[in-house]
Amino acid sequence: MLKSTLEALATKDQHATARLAAVTGTVELANLIPPTVSYESRGNLLIIGEQATITALANQFSALNSVTLLATEKSATAEKVENLFFSQAVSVKGYLGAFEVMCRVDGTITDTQVNLATVALGRNSFDIVLDMTAEGVVDTEIPAPGYYAAGRGRAVVADLVEELPAMVGTFDKPKYFRLNPDICAHSSRGVSGCDRCVDACPAGALTSNGHAIEINPYLCQGVGTCATACPTEAISYALPDPDNTQHFVFRLLERYQAEGGEKPTILFYGNRDEQAVVNALSTLPSTVIPVALEELATVGVDTWFSALAYGAHQVLLATNTAYIPATIDRVLADEISIAQAFLTELGYDADRICLFDFADAENFTAYDAALIPAEQTRFEGTKRDKLFAALNLLTQAAEVKPTRSELPANAPFGSVECQTQDCTLCMSCVSVCPTRALHAIGDRPGLLFIEQDCVQCGMCEKACPEKVISMKPGFNWDAESRTEAKVVHEEEAACCTNCGKAFAPASMVKMLTEKLQGHSQFQGEAIRRLSMCEDCRVRDIFAQMESDPESQLKV
Template sequence: MLKSTLEAFSDNLFSDKNGQARQTAIAGTVELSNLIPPTVSYESRGNVLLIGEQETITALAPQFSALNSVTLLVTEKATERTGEKAGTAANGDNMYFSDQVAVKGYLGAFEVTCRSDANLAKIAIGRDCFDLVVDMTAEGVVTTEIPAPGYYGVGAGKAKLANVIEDLPAMLGTFDKPKYFRLNPDICAHSSRGVSGCDRCVDACPAGALSSNGHAIEINPYLCQGVGTCATACPTEAISYALPDPDNTQHFVHRLLKRYLQEGGEKPTLLLFGNRDEQSVANALSTLPSTVIPVALEELATVGIDTWFSALAYGAHQVLLATNTAYIPATIDRVLTDELAIAQNFLTELGYEAERIALFDLASAESFKAFDAALLPIAVSSAERIEGTKREKLFAVLELLYHAAEEKPERSDVPENAPYGSVECQSNDCTLCMGCVAVCPTRALHAIGERPGLLFIEEDCVQCGMCEKACPEKVIALKPGLNWNKASRQEARVVYEEAAACCTSCGKPFAPASMVKMLTEKLQGHSQFQGDAIRRLAMCEDCRVRDVFSKIEDDPESQLRV
C-alpha cells in the first residue's frame, strides 16, 4: 500500500533528493504483512431484523426480500402485550411491537429480547437468534462505539443506508475474520488471588469485546474489531496486537528509516496512519514535504509509546499520528490522548519539544512544518534495532534521550494512570507476610530469599495497585513517577528487612523474628497451643512436622484428647 500510494506522485511531485530517497526506501523495504493469521468464523443464514418506527421499517423491508427472512420490530409505544405478535400487516410483514429492546451478539448470533425477556427470534422465526440487525432508531439499541459485525446502526449514523441495502443481500454463508490479538494471562496485571488491579484494556475497548470475569480478562474474538487500543493500553504486554505485532512494526520502521538515510534522505518525519485513512493520506502527500515518510497500520492505535520513541531513536525528527481527528471514536481518542500525554511529558521533562510526537490532523497538511534537527546523532539512529519487551525498548530510548538532553531531572511526575512509578512502605508496621509479593504480576516486588526481606525494582512496576490492596497491614502505597537514574531504577532495592528467627530445633532461619513473636503472643492463650505446643511456633516447617509426629509416636492416645 505504501508503494502504490506514493507511485502516483513520484514522477512529478517528488523528484528531489528526499523524494527519491523515500521512494527507494519504501520500494526496497519489505512491507508489513499478515501471514495466515488465526481466524474466527461467522455463519449467517440471512435472517434479518429491522428495528425502528413502523412507517420507516415497513418501507425498508422490501429492499431485503432476497434474504431468508425479514422480521420487523416496531419500537413505538406498543398497545399489544410485549413479545406477542401484533398481527400481520397488510403487506405480509412479520411485525412485532416493543418499546424496550435489548440486542447482544454478532453476525449470525444476535440475541434480541423485549420487555418481558422474551426471545424474539424464537417467537418470530423459530430460531435462537437473528443473523443480521438493521437498527433505524435514532439513538441506537446497541451503544458501543464500534458495533459488532452484522449490526448496522443506520439511525444512529453508524452505517449508511445505501451501503446496507447494497451489501446486506450478500451476507449469507460463512465468513472468516482475523483474530487480532494474543493474550498471555500469566503476565496480566488485572487480578491475582482475588485481588483486583489493572483494567486499562477493558476501559480502552470501543467494541465492548473485553470484560472481566472477576478473576481474569476475557476477550470475545467475535466482537473484537482489531482497533488495538487494548494492546496499546496494556502495560505488561499480556495483550498484544497480532496483525502484525508491534515488534515487527518497529523492525520495519528501523529498516525503512535506515534505508532512507543511507539513500541521502534528510530530516525524516514518520507519518503513521490507519488503513481507513489511506485516501486522505494520499491526498495530503501532495501537500506535505517529501521528507514525510508514510507508514500504514491496520489501525492507528495498534502501536503506542514504545514504537513512537523507537522511531525517534532510529532517526525520525518527528512522529505524527495522522488521522481525520474529527472522526475518531471517543474511546480511541482518549487512549491516544492518554498515551500521547505520557510521551509528551517525557519529552518536555528532558527539555525537548512536545510536538516531536503528536496527533496530526490530515486536514491541516498545508500548514505542516518539519523539525530541522534530530533528537539523537545519526551515529545512534543508524545503529542496530532496539530489542526487548515494549517497556525495555521504551526505557532504552529514554536512556539515550536522557544522555543527549541538556536538562537532566532526577525524577518526574507522570500523567494520571500512567504505568510508571514506585511504591512506599511504612516499614515499622510491615510484618513481611509477602502478600504483596504473591500478587505482583511483574516481580517488581519479590522476596530477598536468604533472609526475611522485601525487594523492589522500580522499572518493572506498572502501578497496578494489587500490592496496595493485598497488604493486610495497609502499609504499602503507590508513588507514580519516573526515576531517570537508570542504575537506581533497575536495582533491586531493599524495601524492608529484619532479623530472622532461627529454628529452636535445627537452627535454620525460617521467618521474621517479629512475626514469630507476634504469633506467640496472640496464640499463647489458645487451647491448641498449650504446654509444649506453643514452642512449635519457634520451629521451622520441617522440625514442626517432625515434632508433631514424634509426640504421636510417644503418646498415640493424645490424638483422642481434644
C-alpha cells in the same frame, strides 16, 4: 494509490526520491497466515424501530432469507405485515450470524423476556440486525459485524439495500490479538489490578470474569487500543505485531538515509485514511515518510520513541481528529500525554510526538534537527525494554537532566513505598506481582524491588494485610537506579528452636506468638510450635499424639 502518488512526487527533490526508494524498497514483515475466526450467516434479518419506519423497509430486503420486524412504537395508521412484533424493552448482543435479541413481546401471556429469534424463526439467533432507533439499542462505539445502526446515522439504508444480500455465507476475519495470561496484571489470587485493556476497548470485546481477562474474537474489530494500553504486553497486536512494525521503521529510516534523504519525519496513519494521506502529501514536505498501520492506535509510546531514536526528527499520528471514537481518542490522548511529559521533562519540544490533523497539512513545518544521532542497532526485547532503551539515549543527549518526574496518574511507571516498621514480610505482595518487580531476597527474610519492572497495577497494595504498601507514580531517570534490585525491607530471621534452621522473619513469629498466646488451641506446650520450622512442627505434633493420643483433640 499511495505508491503512485510517491512516484509522481519523486522528482520534487532528493528527499522525495529517497522517500520513494525507502517506502518501495523496505519489506514489511507480517503474519502470512494469521489466525482467523469464522462467521456463519443465513441471511435472517431483524429490523428494529418505529412501526411505520420498519414496515416501509421490509420489502426492500426481500432478497434476504427472512425479514423480522420489531416495533418499539406502535402506529395506528401503519399497514399490517407478517412477522411484526412489538416491544419497548429490547436488548441485543452478539455478532454476524449469532445475534441474540431478548425482549418482552407485547400480546404474550407472561411478562418474562423471550428470545425473539425462537419465537419468530424457531432458531436461536438472527444473523443481521438493522437498528432504526434514534438512540440505538447497542451502545458500543464500534458495533459488532452484522449490526447496522442506521437510525443513529452510522449506516445509510440505501447502501444497505445493496450490501446486506451479500452478507450471507461464511466469512473469515483475522484474529487481531495475542493473549498471554501468565503476564497479565489484571488479577492474581483473588486480588484485582489493572483494567486498562477493558477500559480501552471501544467494541466491548474485552470483559473480566473476576479472575482473568476474556476476549471475544468475534466482537474484536482490531482497533488495537487494548494492546497499546496494556503495560505488560499480555495483550499484543498480531497484524503485524509492534515488534515487526518497529523493525520496519528502523529499516525504512535506514534506507531513506542511505538513499540521501535527510530530516525524516515519520507519519503514522491507519489504512482507512490512505486517501487523506495521498491528498496531504502534495502539500507536506518531501521529508515526511508515511507509514501505514492496520489502525492508528495499534502502536504506542514505545514505537514512537523508537522512531525518534532511529533518526526521525518528529513522529506524527495522522488522523481526522474530529472523527475519532471517544475511547480511541482517550487512549491516544493518554499515550501522547505520557510521551509529551517525557519529552518536556528532558527539555525537548512536546510536539516531537503529536497528533496531526489532515486539515492542517498546509501549515505544517518540519523540524530541521534530530534529537539524537540515529541509533545504528535496532532495539530488542519487550515493548518496555525498547521504550527504556530509547529514553536512555534521549536522556544522555539532553541538556536537562531530571532525576525523578511526575507523570499523568494513569501512567504505568513508578515505584512503591513501604511503611517498614509495620511490614511482617509475609510476601503477599510478592505472590501477586505480575512482573516480579517485587520479589523475595531468597536467602534471608527480605523484600526487593526493581522500579523499571513496576507497572503500577496496585495489586501489591491491595494484597498487603497490614496495608503498609502504597503506589508512587512517576519516572526515575537514573537507569542504573531504576534497574537495580533495591531492598525495601529486611530483618533478622527467626531460627527454629528445635533444629536451628531459619524459617521466618523474627517479627512475624513474635507477632503470632503475642496474638495467639490466649487462644485455646495454643495453650501449654502448643505455643512452642510457633517458634519451630514447618518440619519440626509436624514432628512435634505427631510425637505428642503418640505419647498422649487424647492430645489430638487439642491440636
